Amino acid sequence: MKEEGLHISLAADKLGTFLSIPITNTLIMSFVVFLFLCIFAYFARRSLVLIPGRMQMILEILFIGVLDYMTQTLEDEKLARKLFPLIVTIFLFIFIGNMLAFIPGIGSIGVYNDAGEFTALFRSMNTDLNVTLALAIISFLVIEILGVATIGFLKYSKKFVNLSSVLGFLVGIIELFSEVARLISFSFRLFGNIFAGWVLILVIEYFVALVVPVPMLAFEVFIGFMQAVIFALLTLFFIKIAVTEPQH
Numbered sequence: 371m372k373e374e375g376l377h378i379s380l381a382a383d384k385l386g387t388f389l390s391i392p393i394t395n396t397l398i399m400s401f402v403v404f405l406f407l408c409i410f411a412y413f414a415r416r417s418l419v420l421i422p423g424r425m426q427m428i429l430e431i432l433f434i435g436v437l438d439y440m441t442q443t444l445e446d447e448k449l450a451r452k453l454f455p456l457i458v459t460i461f462l463f464i465f466i467g468n469m470l471a472f473i474p475g476i477g478s479i480g481v482y483n484d485a486g487e488f489t490a491l492f493r494s495m496n497t498d499l500n501v502t503l504a505l506a507i508i509s510f511l512v513i514e515i516l517g518v519a520t521i522g523f524l525k526y527s528k529k530f531v532n533l534s535s536v537l538g539f540l541v542g543i544i545e546l547f548s549e550v551a552r553l554i555s556f557s558f559r560l561f562g563n564i565f566a567g568w569v570l571i572l573v574i575e576y577f578v579a580l581v582v583p584v585p586m587l588a589f590e591v592f593i594g595f596m597q598a599v600i601f602a603l604l605t606l607f608f609i610k611i612a613v614t615e616p617q618h
Contacts, residue, residue, distance in 0.1 A: 396498035468594030506556035517612030
């Protein structure tokens with residue numbers, strides 16, 4: 371009987387292809403999260419009543435609190451209402467993806483290939499740099515497009531191209547590099563924290579499988595929640611910076 375050791379892969383495991391597109395276990399997990407959010411939204415919408423029950427009241431309080439916070443941050447209620455679905459969706463997509471990774475069977479349900487190697491059918495999607503980079507690109511594009519649409523292309527470009535002085539030119543170059551660097555910081559921050567926690571739990575479960583993983587799982591639940599909050603808040607804060615006219 372072949373003895374199986376601890377298998378940790380930086381890249382997601384490929385399960386097959388569809389129209390020449392590689393299908394990985396993190397991609398399948400992303401579709402599971404997407405389906406979960408769609409089902410939740412559908413039933414939440416159907417269960418809305420004029421006189422709210424306890425669960426609807428809790429959700430309304432949370433949503434109103436988030437919307438009020440966004441309004442205070444952006445100083446624009448209309449813009450906050452427009453961005454509310456995006457910010458909440460980013461948070462829920464990351465958070466639910468992190469939480470579903472702790473469900474029993476995730477990482478242990480899979481298939482064996484002809485060589486007898488096991489491949490998990492599901493893997494936490496945020497342990498795949500492709501997923502976190504895709505989220506970072508979405509946030510980046512929203513930030514830049516809103517900046518141009520709100521204050522105009524010429525005013526927005528003055529943040530990066532300032533020919534009034536040598537110092538202003540250098541500051542503009544630094545601002546330009548910092549904008550591009552957000553793609554790296556956004557994606558690697560989320561990927562690094564979730565991947566490190568996933569590896570740590572796998573190692574602990576492999577060597578000490580009974581007691582130690584329980585508090586670590588609780589800690590990783592907290593980390594998963596905080597990473598979702600941080601990603602959503604950073605997107606909101608950078609949008610606020612983008613829609614603010616540059617000061618001379």
